[in-house]
Amino acid sequence: MTDIAKAGTFSLGDRTVKRLGYGAMQLAGPGVYGPPKDRDAAIAVLRAAVAQGVDHIDTSDFYGPHVTNQLIREALHPYPDDLVIVTKVGAKRGADASWNPAFSAEELTQAVHDNLRNLGVDALDVVNLRLMFDVHGPAEGAIEAPLTVLADLQRRGLIRRIGLSNATRAQVAEGRRITEIVCVQNQYNLAHRGDDALIDELATAGTAYVPFFPLGGFSPLQSTALSEVAARLGATPMQVALAWLLRRSPNILLIPGTSSLGHLRENLAAADLTLPDDAMVALDGIGAA
């Protein structure tokens, strides 16, 4: 079994986690809505992740809704002391499975209580405020009001640490004036590199950057250069995509998502792969193209 600690660790505020983690979104039903096709398989993936050393799981109560948190609780509660569960608030699902903003004080407070109940904890390890000025990507807009609500819940002991998701550089700066921001979770992978400058800034500040869709999300990455590098190194394209992120910057924490035990093992084995310089150059060309 791969020793995922080989990929190193980074901090989430005052906690340290391994750089290879797991994202639970794929465990809900189709379109991240409703229950999984195979509940036992979903539970088995979560248990296998932790058994293989994962100590950082990303989730949200709006996956399902409620489904992934309930699966995490059933699979893993009582939680190991070293496990950090990162959740997010700021959206709610419509009956048609749509993703809608939920930023009022009442909605945010309700979402925190839903997460506490469904995860079965007294305090949430990390809560990301998922910004929804544009659901598909970072867009400017003031975050003081919703972030202040979370900071108040943090003072009341219901939230331990706060991060931002789908955030611009200006919003990260604004957030820092309100409370400590321990992580930023935005879309980023070797073909989608809009956050290059932000990642470097966060690395300098010692703040974690957690790319969502590290494998391309609902349309997994496909590229000739990626396949060629993978074939040359005797790895899979998905392992190379993860190894590229690991080498891209030391503050990047990985949360690849899968509902498959085989893919989980494959993704965690990216810890065994160190990309040589010429492979990094070839892969950097994908984002530049």
Ligand SMILES: NC(=O)c1ccc[n+]([C@@H]2O[C@H](COP(=O)([O-])OP(=O)(O)OC[C@H]3O[C@@H](n4cnc5c(N)ncnc54)[C@H](OP(=O)(O)O)[C@@H]3O)[C@@H](O)[C@H]2O)c1
């Ligand atoms: N903050 C946000 O707005 C936001 C948005 C999206 C996601 N997230 C978080 O980020 C995490 C990661 O994103 P994601 O799961 O959407 O996308 P991802 O990790 O980029 O890719 C997941 C997709 O790749 C497939 N896959 C995984 N491993 C594979 C492998 N080794 N070979 C081939 N296919 C593979 C999965 O299918 P199988 O199930 O068949 O393996 C799934 O379709 C999520 O779980 C969630 O926690 C956050």
